Amino acid sequence: MIIERPSSARGRIQAGWLDSRHTFSFGGYYDPAWMGFGALRVINEDRVAAGAGFEPHRHANMEILSYVLSGGLSHKDSAGGGGVIRAGELQWMSAGHGVEHSEYNASDSEPVHFLQIWIQPDRLNARPAYAQLEAADARDGEFVLLASRDGVDGGLPVRQDLRLYALSLTPGASARRVLEAGRLYWLQLAQGRIEVDGRTLEAGDALGFREESAELVLTGSGDSGAQLLFFDLPPAG
Incomplete structure (x- = not known):
């Protein structure tokens, strides 16, 4: 089964300093049809105004990833983690038994654009x-491993049986990925435009794959390069 999630169908929250598009139910956006995809619980595309951000708040038992598309994101948490995440970089915070954290735009003059991702831990x-x-x-066209269970084969050591990849494609460049029927897969297009087996995806669009055994062919299209995240997830329990 192939599940389509167009960008235009996502939830949207605007709060002056924040413009957030929600792929799955989150906060003030609730849709019982979109509560997550297996262990993947949240993908929020956030744009935060200069000098603004999320004040300290608490989470527990969630793997939280932030992938910056442009600008810089400043992080600080009660477990001693902290730093500035720049474009193309990934931050991992495992909330574990409980942690308080904050995220702010690191710039006083430019917005920050990033994806906030939540994974349910194992x-x-x-x-x-x-x-x-x-x-x-x-x-170009190379899948880059960003995160894996306990850091197997490199990447950040998330506490779940997943592999998260980044892929960049210039117009006309292609990449291939074999899907196994026993796994779940989620493709999130962050920037640009691609063609996926006859489907055209624009920035913010996504596809989910369940019980699919096939080889995906992804091709960059449009006038600029495309950037996407690809989640290889365990079957839903």
Whole structure:
């Protein structure tokens, strides 16, 4: 089964300093048809105005990833984690048994644009943890591993049986990915335009794959490069 999630169908929250598009139910946006996809619980596309951000708040038992598309995001948490995440970089915070954190735009003059991602962990009440992955040098059409279960094969050591990849495609460039029927897959287009087996995806669009055994062919199109995240997830319990 292939699930389509167009950008225009997402929830939207605007708060002056924040413009947020929600792929799944979150906060003030609720749709019982879109409560998550397996262990993938949240993908919020956030644009935060200069000098603004999310004040300290608490989470527990959630893997929280922030992937910056432009600008800089400043993070601080009660477990000692902190730093500024720049474009192409990924931050991981495992809330574990409980942690308080804040995120602010690191600039006083430019907005920050990033994806906030929540993954349900495979273990509860672990010790909170934090790490940051710098932007990787990658060839056009190459899947780059950003995160994996406990850091297997590199990437950030998330506490779930997943592999998260980034992929960049210039117009006309292609990449291939084999899907296994026993796994779930989610493709989130962050920027640009791509063609996926006869479907055209624009920035913010997504596809989910359940019980699909096939080879995906992804091709960059449009006038500029495309950037996407690809989630390889365990089957829903």
